[in-house]
Amino acid sequence: MIKLIPADDLDEGASRGLECNNKYLFAIKKDNLFHIYFNICPHLGTPLEWQEDQFLDESKALIRCATHGALFDIKSGNCLVGPCKGKSLRKIPFVVHEGVIMIDENDLRSPSIF
Template identity: 40%
Template sequence: MTINGQVEAVFVVRQGPSVTAFVDRCPHVGAPLEMEPDHFLDLSKTEILCSLHGARFDPATGLCRLGPCKGRSLVAVPVSIEDGMVVAPE
């Protein structure tokens, strides 16, 4: 996805009816978040986990709850659900 003129990897988190999307980049050092391809959540599936330093983020807001970037947030990407599909604005 292109955001502000840069191509960015984006991931989507669905928890119940709620869907959020974020740029796949930790605000601490810009590292990708995923531990393995398409695995962004911790084992309990309640927090987004950074692969580099273990920072933990709220999946609803992207706010870092624990780790070296505590208090900072992931870059959110606006999405909606249309006809059962997750859609981002162009």
């Protein structure tokens, strides 16, 4: 298992970009639950954010791709609006062990986006 981030480092309603083994990910804490995804939009394979750690829309209710405005459900990663509607972000399984969010290195294999 790889240590990703201390769970206390992510505030409620916040998102954070992360790098792990040369893969770009992001984490969100919403309703006291964590969600971790690859930072790859399923539309064109671009990173989701233009500004550091800015993965959520203004209401902090949805994940937003800054490139074409696609909106994704935080819990499922499903695209609800935008050019990739019907596709989803690739969620990464994790565990919280002794206050640290940890992921399995095998889950970092590059996602297929098309």
